[in-house]
Every structure is written in structure tokens, then in C-alpha cells.
Amino acid sequence: xxxxxxxxxxxxxxxxxxxxxxxxxxxxxxxxxxxxxxxxxxxxxxxxxxxxxxxxxxxxxxxxxxxxxxxxxxxxxxxxxxxxxxxxxxxxxxxxxxxxxxxxxxxxxxxxxxxxxxxxxxxxxxxxxxxxxxxxxxxxxxxxxxxxxxxxxxxxxxxxxxxxxxxxxxxxxxxxxxxxxxxxxxxxxxxxxxxxxxxxxxxxxxxxxxxxxxxxxxxxxxx
Numbered sequence: 001x002x003x004x005x006x007x008x009x010x011x012x013x014x015x016x017x018x019x020x021x022x023x024x025x026x027x028x029x030x031x032x033x034x035x036x037x038x039x040x041x042x043x044x045x046x047x048x049x050x051x052x053x054x055x056x057x058x059x060x061x062x063x064x065x066x067x068x069x070x071x072x073x074x075x076x077x078x079x080x081x082x083x084x085x086x087x088x089x090x091x092x093x094x095x096x097x098x099x100x101x102x103x104x105x106x107x108x109x110x111x112x113x114x115x116x117x118x119x120x121x122x123x124x125x126x127x128x129x130x131x132x133x134x135x136x137x138x139x140x141x142x143x144x145x146x147x148x149x150x151x152x153x154x155x156x157x158x159x160x161x162x163x164x165x166x167x168x169x170x171x172x173x174x175x176x177x178x179x180x181x182x183x184x185x186x187x188x189x190x191x192x193x194x195x196x197x198x199x200x201x202x203x204x205x206x207x208x209x210x211x212x213x214x215x216x217x218x219x220x221x222x223x
Contacts (some may be wrong), residue, residue, distance in 0.1 A: 080117055080121060090113075131186065
């Protein structure tokens with residue numbers, strides 16, 4: 001028995017149904033793809049708009065402050081005990097110096113260096129580095145007496161027990177040596193440091209203490 005072949009009409013109807021199904025599927029895939037692309041664009045846009053401000057702020061802060069390196073840490077840790085000793089020496093002048101010029105100079109030194117100690121300590125804390133302890137003014141571990149122009153314990157004691165003109169002369173000579181050490185430390189920071197505020201402070205120290213050295217040499221010359 002021979003099977004009947006579908007009529008031409010039926011074959012045409014079936015072909016039309018298949019074509020319609022393929023077209024519908026293609027339209028559905030196109031719509032889904034467009035939707036995914038739109039979602040991706042929205043997600044990218046939202047991510048960019050969210051991340052941009054913080055990234056920009058971080059970049060600005062980094063550019064403004066700069067990073068810090070080992071030279072910056074050494075500068076801060078060395079200058080803190082150095083400044084503490086200078087402030088201690090300047091404090092002695094209040095009731096031991098006889099010259100108004102020496103008293104005024106000592107007051108200026110104390111006024112300038114005490115706030116710098118707080119700033120230097122703040123940097124070290126921010127960097128997660130140890131802040132030198134408030135040890136006797138004769139020195140600090142790693143930056144002890146004789147280092148960078150710092151006074152020995154004996155020199156500090158001799159200054160503390162003197163008064164009048166003898167104090168003035170000793171103070172000026174010792175402080176010149178002390179300042180020369182600070183200027184050398186500051187020049188190293190200027191050359192090797194990377195933290196912009198620290199380099200700026202170092203520049204101020206070089207300028208101000210070099211001027212004070214000239215003033216003290218002038219006062220000694222008039223004795």
C-alpha cells in the first residue's frame with residue numbers, strides 16, 4: 001500500500017508555520033540582547049559615576065601630600081628629640097640669660113619648634129611609625145648626644161648651672177652647633193624625602209635656622 005504524500009497546500013501551511021516560529025525566536029533573542037546591552041551600559045555608567053568622585057578625591061589628596069619614604073621617617077624621628085633639646089635650652093634662657101637679644105632669640109626658637117614637634121609626631125602616628133619618647137634632652141636612641149649637633153648631658157648640665165653673661169656665651173655657642181646639625185638634617189630631607197609637607201618644613205628649617213646662626217654669630221662677635 002503506497003503512503004499518500006501531503007498535499008501542496010498542507011506543505012505550504014507547515015512551511016509558513018516554521019518560518020513564523022523562526023522569525024519570532026529571532027525577534028526574542030534580539031530583544032534580550034538589546035536589553036542585556038542596555039543593562040550593561042547602565043551598570044557601567046552607575047559604577048563609573050559612583051567610583052569617579054572617590055577616585056578623583058584620592059588622586060587629588062595623593063598629589064597634594066605625596067607619599068612618604070624612609071628618609072621622611074628618619075627626618076621626623078630625628079628632628080623630634082633634636083627640637084625637644086632646643087626647646088629645653090631655650091627655656092633655660094628665660095631666667096638665666098642677661099642679654100635681651102639672647103632672651104628674644106630663645107623665645108623665638110621655642111615658639112617655632114614646639115609646634116613642629118607636634119606636627120612631626122602627628123606624621124609618624126599617621127604613618128604607623130613609632131614616635132620618639134620624651135626622654136631627657138641629652139639625646140635619643142639612634143639620635144643621641146653629639147649626633148646632628150645635639151648636646152651631651154654634661155654640656156646641658158653646664159648650661160643649666162650657668163647664668164648671666166657666661167650663660168649667654170655658652171648658649172650662643174651651643175645653639176649654633178645645634179642649629180648647624182638641624183640644617184644638615186633638613187637638607188638631607190630636602191634631597192631624599194618624598195612627603196611634600198615634610199620637605200616644606202625642612203626648607204623652612206634651613207632658611208630660619210641659617211638666619212638665626214648668622215644672628216648668633218653676630219651677637220658673639222659683639223661680646
